[in-house]
Structures are given as C-alpha cells and as structure tokens.
Amino acid sequence: MKKIGIITSGGDAPGMNAAIRTVVRLAHSKGFKLVGFERGYEGLITNTFRPMGPRSVGGIINRGGTILYTARCPEFEKKSGMQKAAENLEKDKIDDLVVIGGNGSFQGAYELSKICDTAIIGVPSTIDNDVFGTEETVGFDTAVNTAMEQIDKIRDTAVSHERIFVIEVMGRTRGFIALAVGLAVGAEIILVPEVKFDVNKIYDTLEENHKKGKKSSLIVAAEGIGDTHKLTKEISQHTGYEARLSVIGYVQRGGNPTARSRFLASLFGSKAVEVLSNGEKDKIVGLQNGKIVTVSLEESCETIKPLDEKILQLAKELAI
C-alpha cells in the first residue's frame, strides 16, 4: 500500500482545497494511505503532518485558502533544509509527494527530486498562471474574476468622475492576470512586464480617446511594470486629465474558487492520482489544447511560459 504525502506551497490560491480533496478522495479509493504536511516545505523539514481521509476534506471544495496552510520557507532553499526534508520523506516512507503550488514551488520540488527517491507530482495551483506545461493553473480564473469584478465597480467612479484610472493587479514578473483582466474589463490600455511600454504612447492614446468622446479610461497594469504611483502622477501632469491609482491587492488570492478553478482542481487532482498510481515520477499535470496532460518537472522548471501577445493585440483593437 502506497503512502502519499501532500503539501500546498507558495502563495495560496483559490481551489487548492478542491485539489487536496480530489487527491485525498481518489487516492483513498485506490487504497493508498495519505498524510498532509503543514505549511508547505516547512512541514517536510519539521515533519509536521496529519493523516487524511475522505471525511477530513469534507465541506472544503468551496473554500479559498488551504487547510494544510502554506508558508515561505527560506530554510528549504538551503542545502541543509532540503536534505532534512528528503530525510523525513524517507523516514516517513512517503512513496509520492503531491506538491500543490506554482512555479516557485515546483522549482523547489525539482531540486528536492534530485536528492530523494520519493516520486514528486506537481499540481499547478497559483493565481499567477506562470507554470510552463499548462495553459491554466488552479486559482487563476478566480483571481481574474475577483480583479475584474472590482474594476467593474471602479468603472462606476471612472465614468461618474470622467477620470483615468490606473489599476494595478498582481504579477511581479508576469502579465497573465493583467492581460486576462484587461481584456475582460475592456481596458483602454494593458501594461505587462513582458512588453516594454512608451509612456508617450499612453498619453497619445488617452488624448485620442478623449477626442472620440471617451472621457474615462481604464489602464490595467501588472505590478511588475514599474512604479504605478509615479505613472499615474505623470499621466495626470502630462495630459491634464484627472488620473487615480487603485491597487487590487491580496484580495486576488482569496475568496471562494470559481467553477472553473474547482473544475481544474478536480481534473488535475484526478490526473495526479492516475500518474502516481502508474508509478510515474517527477511530473506535473497540466492543461494543453483542452486535454489533461503530464510534463516532466524538469521541462516545466526549465522553460519560461510564454504570454500570448496576440491576445494583447486583440485587446488593443477592441478598445477603440
């Protein structure tokens, strides 16, 4: 009888609980034993775990956050910490470790896989959608909808006050959220870290919009594009239009998962259990071309997921 460990790691994402539920229930049905380590990699190092079964994941499919907790774990980034984790996995006789997290967590998992025998299966779950090997991660759709709903509200004020709004959404290095949200709210301008922008073109666009009768404009910007406070101020000063900044912050991480985030959590979790049952190791599961697939942990970790710039172009053409 296999023994499976589960962790959630990195920033929490809505749908992590749905993923835990899937893995626990399907693995239990196959007769596997399950333990949940708490606080991500920290739990591996401190060997803090609890047994899990079908009842311990009841009533969580619709809850944001993670019942297994999560934490940044600087110690795991050191050789000694990672070694300790590997030893505990061996000591606890964990055959497979399911890592529910994003790109950062998978990088850690990849390193760990090099020094321990436990098979590692990654379930991409992060609002950032930055995992190579899957078109979408668990939690991304929820974060996009949460940000979108807020901007729909801010639009009321933008229109009533005839103002420019710069809205900063999450994404320190990647623009997936900004792009999806910008398209969804009909943003006049979308700024992502992957594409350099020219502030003069922003001024031009805003001025053209004004001439067309668009008295309010929405600029959706990923946090990674630079100082949005400064940008907002510059826009105000240069164009003479009132501009305001709104930072959509941590709220994007929480809340009940959307149907799609729960759906992906179910499909990904199901594939993960299939994969580990087959004795495969060091893979992540993912969505590609409408199918649930696996990709090696190595490939996922060593490849940068591209942003679809055609969508950026489409958003621009739609904001006329």
Next chain:
Amino acid sequence: MKKIGIITSGGDAPGMNAAIRTVVRLAHSKGFKLVGFERGYEGLITNTFRPMGPRSVGGIINRGGTILYTARCPEFEKKSGMQKAAENLEKDKIDDLVVIGGNGSFQGAYELSKICDTAIIGVPSTIDNDVFGTEETVGFDTAVNTAMEQIDKIRDTAVSHERIFVIEVMGRTRGFIALAVGLAVGAEIILVPEVKFDVNKIYDTLEENHKKGKKSSLIVAAEGIGDTHKLTKEISQHTGYEARLSVIGYVQRGGNPTARSRFLASLFGSKAVEVLSNGEKDKIVGLQNGKIVTVSLEESCETIKPLDEKILQLAKELAI
C-alpha cells in the same frame, strides 16, 4: 464596402453584449458598415434595425442581457416568415449576418442560409452549451458560476438543518449545466437527461452517506430529468430524511458575464469577423482543443454535441 447585420437570438446569455461589441468594433476597423437588427429573427422579418459603430457598444462589455433584444419568433418558423426575412436581407443589401445565439437559433440560421445569399456566421452564445462544434459557448461559464454560488449558499442551510437538497438547474434536454455545477459544488448525486437514473440507487447512496456521517447531501438535477417536485417528495418518504427542492431559475440567464464568458466572446467575435472578411459563409466559430476554429453551420446543426460522461463518473468518485 461590406455591410454586416447582427442579431442576438434565443434565450439571452451573459456575454452576448461583449460579443456584439467585438464584432462591431473589429468589423468597423475593417471599414465595414454595421446594422443591428432588434429582437432576433423578428427584426429581420419586420426589418427593424439600427446602425452601429464603436461608440454604440461602449460600456456594455460587463452587462448581461443584450442591447439588441431577443425574442422567440414563431413566425420565423413558418416558410412565409423566413422568406420575408430573406427578402429584407437582400433588400437591405446585407452581405453577412452574424447570429449570436444557441443551437435553436443556428437551426433557424441554417434553414435561412438555404434560401438567401447573405453569408451567415454563428457565434455560439447560450447558457445551455448545446452547440456542436464548440466545447463551450459564451454565457455557459457565467450560468455555471451563478448556479454554483447559489448552491454554495443553500449548502449552509443543508448543513445547518442536516437535510437533503434537490437543486434543479437549467437544461431542458441537456445536462451540461447540471454536470459542471454538480462537480463544482461537490454534489453527492448529479442527474442529467442523457443518463437514465434509478431512484433506488439514489436512496441507497443517501443511506450510505448517512452511515458515513454525511448528514446533508446535495442532488443537482437538470430540469429535463423529470418532475423534481415528485422526486424530492419520494426521497423524503422513502428515506425518511428531510428533503427540500430548490429551483435555480431565470437568474442563471442574467448577471454580469464572467471573465471567461467575456474572453470567449472576444475570441469568437474576432474569429467571426476574420471569417466573414475572408468571404467564407455559413459557418459557426467555436472552441476545440484550446483553439478557435470554424465548423460548417450544417455540421453544427446536424450533430448532437455529446456530454462527457467521464466527468460524471469523476464527480461520482469525488463524492465519497
């Protein structure tokens, strides 16, 4: 210079406005002229239309319903009515007609295509998700989330009262909504028109659940599975557990579209404009294997879209 007509037809779906906006703005950018006929096919028969341009679709991306109105049109089902529509399209010199609607609307479009020269392009937009040729329709994701959010609330009462809840969602002939919603809320039982059910198995499942300590259970049923009032009563009487029915009705049709419904509306509308620019005719656009594709109107209308019964099986395995 091409002249494009647009209609929204059949039951309204969240994202229809986003689709109108996309088609109008992109077609306008290509130099095409645009008119919107009102109330679906009725507007073709009465020749009721208005010119449309980029400003006439401002501020609608986030609105449910349709600014072009929609209506059932029994007259269009008669030969004389359809003939009149064809004559008006010719008289108005409409080169292409974009039909934003579901399977029923496309059946009408297909008939119309046989008697008129106007090229017809279908943009699948219905909460029912019943269009062959696309994995998902505009509005489906919103309807699923709306129903799911309601059932998340009903769960509070189910748990507090330790009751069985039968929840009827939309779907007179198809179970797409019921399946997606049932998976998302973690329903103990999902009933769809495509799969016959045995009421005795329902009793058995509920009794097993009770023994396991699950004192409340959710049964998600498509309206097409039969009389849910009767089913609820029978469950109460047979099992002795308190059962209640809740019908999630028209609310599933309305509300602001989700990010995904807006996203599909943008991609579908964009493809529709590309298709009609190319001089193609009598097609629908759709999502297949993660790509935006076209399918002939004929094929879409003459094929029944299958329900993915593997998902039904997965939902069952997860509800232990």
Next chain:
Amino acid sequence: MKKIGIITSGGDAPGMNAAIRTVVRLAHSKGFKLVGFERGYEGLITNTFRPMGPRSVGGIINRGGTILYTARCPEFEKKSGMQKAAENLEKDKIDDLVVIGGNGSFQGAYELSKICDTAIIGVPSTIDNDVFGTEETVGFDTAVNTAMEQIDKIRDTAVSHERIFVIEVMGRTRGFIALAVGLAVGAEIILVPEVKFDVNKIYDTLEENHKKGKKSSLIVAAEGIGDTHKLTKEISQHTGYEARLSVIGYVQRGGNPTARSRFLASLFGSKAVEVLSNGEKDKIVGLQNGKIVTVSLEESCETIKPLDEKILQLAKELAI
C-alpha cells in the same frame, strides 16, 4: 458562576453564527460557563450539548448557517416534550437560555418559560423579520440583499426579452421581505399577504406601463399571496404579454451575512448578555427607533408585528 445555554432554532438565518460568537465571548468574559445545545429544542429534549468558549466561535462571524445546527422539533410542541426540555435545563443547572431564532421559536420559548425557572432571552434572528418588538431581525438584511441581487440579474433577461417577470420571494404569512426587495429593485408591483390584491388592477398597471414605454415589468410577490404559477399564467393570458415566474427559494436563507446582519448580531448578543447578567428573565432584545431595547417575551409573542404600508405606497409612487 452562572451557566448559560444557547440554542439556534427555526429556519437558519445568516448572522446566527455571529450572534452565537457575541454571546459566547461576552458571557465568557463575565466569567459565565457556556454550553451550546444542538438542533434547537431537540437538543434540550435529548440533552445534547457541548461546552463553548472563545476559541470555539473563532472564524464563524462571516459564515451563514449555524454551527449549533437547527431543526424543526414536533416533539417540543407536545406537553411531554416541553416538560422533558424543562427537566434537562434544571438537571444541567442552566441559569439562562439564549434562544436565537424567530417568532415561531419565541412562541416555543414563551411556553417553556411558563414551566421552568431558567431565564429565557430571545435574540431575534430570522430572515422573515416577523418578530414583534424589533424593527429588524438578524438575517433579514442578508436575505433581502440576496433576493435583490438575483432580481437585478433577472432584470437583464426581462429587459432583453421585454417580458413581465413575477418573482416569488420568501414569506408564507408576512410580506417584509417582498416589500423591502420590491422597493430595492424598483418593482412595478409588490404583492404581500397583508394586503389583498385585485388581479384586474395588475392588468391595468401592466397595460399602462406598456403604453408609457415600459416593455418589461417586475412583480415581486411574497409566497403567501397565493399561487404564483397561476397568477403568472393569468397575466400572460389576459394581457397578451409574455410573463414568466421565478421562485427565489432557499438561497435566501444562506450565504455570508451582510455587514448589517453581523452588526445587529453583535448588538443584540451584547444586550442579551447584559440582560441576563442583570438577572432579568423572559425577554427578547430588539431594535426600536435606533436603540437596542428589551421587550417581554410575552408581549413579543402576543402581538403581531405590523407591516409599514406607507413604504408599500412609496414603492408604488416610485414605479411610475
């Protein structure tokens, strides 16, 4: 040291958990001992209870439903059942019993108060808002907002299809929800059990509205006004306009409480603890003229709370 029992009784209402939290934490701070009986009066009869303290009510302020469960209890309506409850309260040495519920629960509490020494304090908590002695009950504001948000969505379909919608909201005997919701959505017609209606006047109003250019109308009706299916059909047949019915059901009972429901739960719970600390007995707490007050259980149970018909008149004047 006093010993306090708590029950939640009758239909669950959003904010019951917030009320439990308030009573438990404030009573604990005063050095009182606390137990929660489960499933309302049933728990008194079966003597099923658990000790409660500040940590047992953590993380529940924002949750719908009730962690103490609730149930209808036909046995409590019999003399023998009520007697058993009274005996258990005596045996368990419960000095005060806090009953969190609505009018039906308070009627039971009033009868119980006649045969036992335990002081009873009622905290009005029901979506029905039918408790005399308080202008508003915990949960009412949430139910009104939940129904309103749904009707805001249905309006999209009403406008797009140019239809009449009859919307049935909760209220078997009272029209508080229908009135508040009807005013909030700008319903053309509001039907409450307290005021007889003439179906011919409904036809007249709808026809006048149509002449004014209002092609869609919303009729908000309490469930207690009669057969809404029949009414909808009659309206269709008589006026010739398309009419549809939507029943907003159990969803009104669940969901996270609004700020106001939590606010009232905090103020009511606080007053309840003050009252029982003072050694007062057989009272309910309530909101009157912006102040938190107490009313005798007897007076609350023997008086019918009036509906404010001036608001009904105002809603009518606003729907022109």
Next chain:
Amino acid sequence: MKKIGIITSGGDAPGMNAAIRTVVRLAHSKGFKLVGFERGYEGLITNTFRPMGPRSVGGIINRGGTILYTARCPEFEKKSGMQKAAENLEKDKIDDLVVIGGNGSFQGAYELSKICDTAIIGVPSTIDNDVFGTEETVGFDTAVNTAMEQIDKIRDTAVSHERIFVIEVMGRTRGFIALAVGLAVGAEIILVPEVKFDVNKIYDTLEENHKKGKKSSLIVAAEGIGDTHKLTKEISQHTGYEARLSVIGYVQRGGNPTARSRFLASLFGSKAVEVLSNGEKDKIVGLQNGKIVTVSLEESCETIKPLDEKILQLAKELAI
C-alpha cells in the same frame, strides 16, 4: 409650477442614482419641472443641464455612480464661481436645488444658500457617513459591505499563511467605515482617526493573540490614521510575525448599491420632495432614531458628527 434642479456632488456613492430617481419621479408626480445639472457645482457655473422626467431615470436604481456625473470644482470655492452659480440658478428660475452629496458638498451648499434665493435641500449621500444630522448616509452601507467582502477574502490568505494583515479602508478624517467594517469582519484591532493609538499596545495585543492560538490577525485601519505602510513594517519588525498591508481603495465607491442604500435613497428622496413642496428651505434630510427627519443646513454644517466609541469598545471585547 415649481422648477427643481438636481446635482450630485463630491465623491460618487452607490445609491446616488436611486436618490435621483426618487426625487425626479416624486417631484414629477407633483407637477414640478425638473432639470439635472451635470458635474455637481461645475454644472451650476457652466449652466450645463438637461430636463429630467420619469423615463430618464428608468433602469438606474441598481447602478452605482451617478448619471448626472460629479466633479471636484475648485472654482466654486472662489467667490466669483459661487456668484456665477447663484446667478445661473436665478436666471434659470430654479426654485429648489436638491444637492445629493456629503459633508463637503453641503458646506458649499450652505455658502451658496447665503447668496441666493433658491431653496436648498441636501440628501446625504456619501460613503464616508460624515454628515451631522443623519445616522447614516446613502452609500455607506454599500461601501461597508464591499470592504467587508474583500476582507472576508483576505482572511483566507491570512489564515492559510498565518499572517497579520493591516487593511486600510477609506476615511481620511473619519473612522465610520473602519469601525463598521472592523466590527463586521471581527477585526482583532480597529484604528480610527478619532482615537489615538499606541503602537506598543498593538504589539501586546498581537502577542497575546498568538499565545491564545490566534495565528492570524486582522487590523482594520482608516486611511486617516497615518502611514499604514510604515505601521505594517513596524509590526513585522517588532513582533517578528509576518505582516502584510492591503489597501481597499476606490472599489469602495462603486458597485451596485445594497438594498439598504437604495432604501435610504428612496426615503431621503421622498422626504426631500415633501420638504420642498412645503416651501421649506436650506435643510438636509436624515435618519435619526429610526425616523426620517430634517435638520437645518446650517446646523448640519457647523456640527461635527460624533463616532460611537461604544461600538469600538464592543468590537474590542468581541475580538478575544
């Protein structure tokens, strides 16, 4: 026949549209003529207005923002600007001006009332709830619920990461939003501009909480309490717990109004029309002790509305 002008002024608030609708429809029914000036006081100075009637306020009861627009108007603060506004009111023969706004707008209205004959009626409508003479303003309940819903989501992350969250809500000079939101989310600490705080007491409270087993804590702070970035950093450094800041910004101004905001808009608007019909002048309407009352514009403007510190105390007692 009276002629009534309407403006919305200051920051937009959800329910302003519902208030416009009420005033327009009820005043129209009394046979009064109505014009809406655009962009608040700016519209009075530029004499930009449009006629209004029952149909021009259809479909807006559920919309955030204001169809009459609003703007800051520095020119109105100068003598010459205000004089110009007064002249236009006289020239346009406006008998009564309904000002829908907050304390700042009423200060302007009060000054204007000293130099013109037009009767001024204030309808308190601001998320800030800072108007003396009314316990609640239109829009306040919506803003509180919007902020609360966000913090309910942030709590998921706070719990999952076992972090302290400082959450900044609106309120540059007043703590009404912070207090109501803090109570509603069960914040461990609430900081308002009206009450000085000692950062050492915050450290103590957080450390006590940690000992009790509360690994996450929420601190709700009004923006007016000082630099929340600095505070968050200091908490992190001093206590050693991870602390994060989230600023709930402009989203609090927008969105569909809650039932209560629409209810107050209806009652306030109704009272405003009654007041101006009676020939009263230079008043505001308000809610006091559960009744709709009037207060002189002078008294409202020259009195500071007190914050109820007993609620602050209650919130503290509940956060044990």
